[in-house]
Amino acid sequence: MNIKSVLLFFLSITGIAILYNIPAYNKWMYSKIFTVCDIPDQAQHLDIEMRRQSRYGYSYGIFKDIENKMANYPNVIILLPTDGYLRANKVTEFSTVEPSLFYYFTGMNAVSVTSPLVETATFALVSKVPGQVMLAKFDNKAQLDTQIKIFAKYPSP
Amino acid sequence: MNFAGLLFLLITHFLSGRGILRLFKLQLDPIPAVCLSFILGVPAVSFVPCILQLMKIPLAANSVYIGISVFTAVCCIPLLVSFTKPRLPKFIMPKLYEWPALLVLLFFVVVSVWRCYYMPPYSRDMLSGPELIAEYAVREKTMINSVFNIDLHTSNNYFKSPYVTTLQIIYKLLVFPFGQLWLSVMFVSFTTFIYSLLMDRVHPLIAGFLMLIFFAVPELFAYTFVILYDYSNMVLFFTGFYFLTRYMQNEKFNDFIFSSLLFGLATYIRTESLILIAFMSPLFLVHRYRQKMPLAKIALRLAIFMGVSIVFYVICIKIFVHNFVPLPLDVSHEINKHITDFSPLFKRLSDIVTVLIFSDTGPIFYGCFIIFFVYLAIADLVWPRKYNKEALYALYGVAVIYFGFGFIGYLLPLADLQNTTKRGFFKIIPIMLLYMANSGLIQRLSNAIKWWEDPESAPKKKVVAAPTPKRKLAPAPPPQVANRPKKR
Incomplete structure (x- = not known):
């Protein structure tokens, strides 16, 4: 040589x-x-849904739960909270997304508080217990208006 | 994963690209020719779902298979008309000292391809636009799908070129639910292409080292596995630029037309490239003018050069976006209303330097690549102050990207610094790399290594003859004509 x-x-x-x-x-x-x-480790976990969960994180799991729970409800439009609202209610791990991303993850319609279609919402993702989120159904327009006002108080940073 | 589908797509990318390449009758070595075939084949095949959609054919796996097969067959006509036995690249075993860099590069390629395969699409710009449309196009067999019935007020990403959407549709249908692997095809082809360019210009040791610093641009490397428009746009813009510089040197019209096509495809992927291409045109205009080409001919060249890109712009916006996005597109509000106020232009030019490059975040975005380029350019200016043509063209290309993005930021305020400009600046990286390979300093270093390694390849020193004393020369004797047969 x-x-x-x-x-x-x-x-x-x-x-x-x-x-x-x-x-x-x-x-x-x-x-x-x-x-x-970590290719050797990732090669052991090739399940598509697991990979999505790993990439999109905790919020994605919540979105999939919502999708499963609302599967039997027709014409659901969810009013998504602002990140400011979530942080004010000590919800730390879960983050909100745009309606288009919510549709990508779940196939369900959603609106944000700034959306021109906000009046069409039938459910809202709210935090009634600090640190937790849950779905709340609107029985009348007054409830919707109140919820919009609450979300609007805490704009996303 | 459907390996048969992936193999089918690789073959069709290659054949369609090869067919288009044959049209231009370029003189290329086998390896760059193969790489360019794939680089051309990916955007070429991306047109198939658009054509199917225009023909109102459902976007299902079978129709896409058939569509791509027919499209590839059409693209292969030039190959069949002028069939020549393919030249296979000769395999030359890399030398011992090339292996360390090659192995590191291979490691990065494996990481990039794996992440492209393993991780689902992630960037917000994709998930709220092209990827979203592609996902529902696969489910609903049309690009005009339920996505346009939802609340889209937070995004305008669905107005972008259908390039990513259609490739995602193809790869989701034929290969894998995440799509994406087309980006690895572009990445591997471009990497090999640019490595072969460097190998032609500098010693393999330096070529390997330059490739390593090219790979170590963190933001650029990330976009080799995160699908977005910018990496593909960079690849096509740079190859267009490279063939333009080739045309300036060899004056072959085929190189010029091919360059225009590549710039056109870059415009199809990111429409604001049209501005950069317009900025690029003085390069060959001045060159031709100095060569005393008739003005009418120069004007015709300019019309071809810009015309091809404008045609692709029109195809993208007026045909595809107009037909596939059932929402009104109004770009007038995106244009700067205070066009006579130039302060945003200077601010953007200043921000590019102070915020994007020479700042705490600069190394996070671009590593030390741009800083290395600046130091090298300054060093070249001091010594040896020798620039070959390609180095000068590359410097012009760097100036076009810098001032071009300043101008884009001024003209279109939505083209922000931290996203559009930051990623648009990818285009400057391979042009800087081309400069580095031609830099006077690096050329000298490369030659020094070459000549040290193989002294016989060094130019022979001229033997200077000792001066002879001046003296009067005796008159030359008359030429003797000996043994001439006598005339009879």
Whole structure:
């Protein structure tokens, strides 16, 4: 083997070692490459729904629960809370989404408090016990108006 | 995962791209030709669901299979008309010192492809627009589906090009519920293409090192597995730019037309690319003018160059978006109302430098890549101050992206700094990489390594003859004509 090739080989390894020891790259490698992408472990968990759950997080699980519970209700339109409202009620892990994302996750119609279609909501996702969310049905328009006012008090940050 | 479907798509991407490539009769080495075939084949096949939708054919697996087969067959006509035995790339075993960089690159490729396959689409811009439409198009067999009946007031992402939507529909139907793997096809093809460009210009050790810093642009690497428009747009914009620079050097019209097509496809993916392409046109206009090309001919070239991109813009907005999005599109309110006030332009140009690049978040977005480029450009200016044509063109390309995005931010206030400009700046990265490969300093370093490794490849030093004393030369004797047969 050519001695010059061996020297260049060591030069190459030294260059790579220096490059990935630059703080910006080193931090990136550990935070975004090694820790996030554990291929051997992920290869053991190939179930589609599990992968979605892992990627979209806790809120996605709540959305799927809502989808299951409301499967038998026709024409459901859910008024989604603002993040400000959720934090004010000590709901920390769950975050709200836009109506379009809610439809993507669940196939159910939703509106936000700023939506021009807000008056069409039939249910709301509310927090009656601190730290928890639940669905509440609107029996009349007054209840809907009250809920809109409550959500509007806590705009999303 | 449906491996047969994936194989079918890989073959159709390759064949359709290869057929289009043959139309241009470009002189390319086998490896770049294969890479370009895939790079062209992905956007080419993405048109199939649009055509099916326009023909009101339901978007089911069978119709998409048939549609893609027919489309590929049509694209293959140039291959059949001028059939030549395919040139297979010669496999050359990499040298020992190339392996460390190649293995690290391979590691990154595996990580990217795996994440693209394993994780579902995530970015908000996708889930509230193209991915949402694609998901329901698969369920309802039409791109004009129930999504447009829901509350969409928080997003305008459904007005974007159907490029991602259609590729997601194809891959969801034929390969896998998350789609996405088309992005890996683009990523692997482009990586190989750009590596082959670097190998042609610098020593393999330096080519490997440049590729590593190219991969280590955190934000860019993330978008090799997070589906969005920007990575594909960067790939097509850069290849368009590369073929434009080739045209400037070899003056082959085919390279020019091919460059226009690639820029057109980049416009189809992200329509604001049209502005950058307009900024790019002085590059060849001035060049042709200095070569004393007739003005009428220059004007014709400009019309072709911009015309192709405008056609793709019209296809995207006036045909596809107009027909597939049953909601009114009004872009007039997106344009800056105070067009005579230039302060937003200067602010954006300043913000790009101070907020996006030279800030605490700069290394999080772009690593040290842009900083390295700046230092290298300054060093080149001091010594050796030698620029080849490609380096100068690359510097112009860098200026186009910088000032172009300043202008886009000024013209379209919705094109914000932290999203549109940040991701749009991906286009500057491979152009900077092209400059690095042509930089005077790196060229010298590369040659030094080459000549040290193989002294015989070094240019031979001229042997300077010792000066001879001046003296009067004796008059040359008359030429002798010996043994000439006598005339009889």
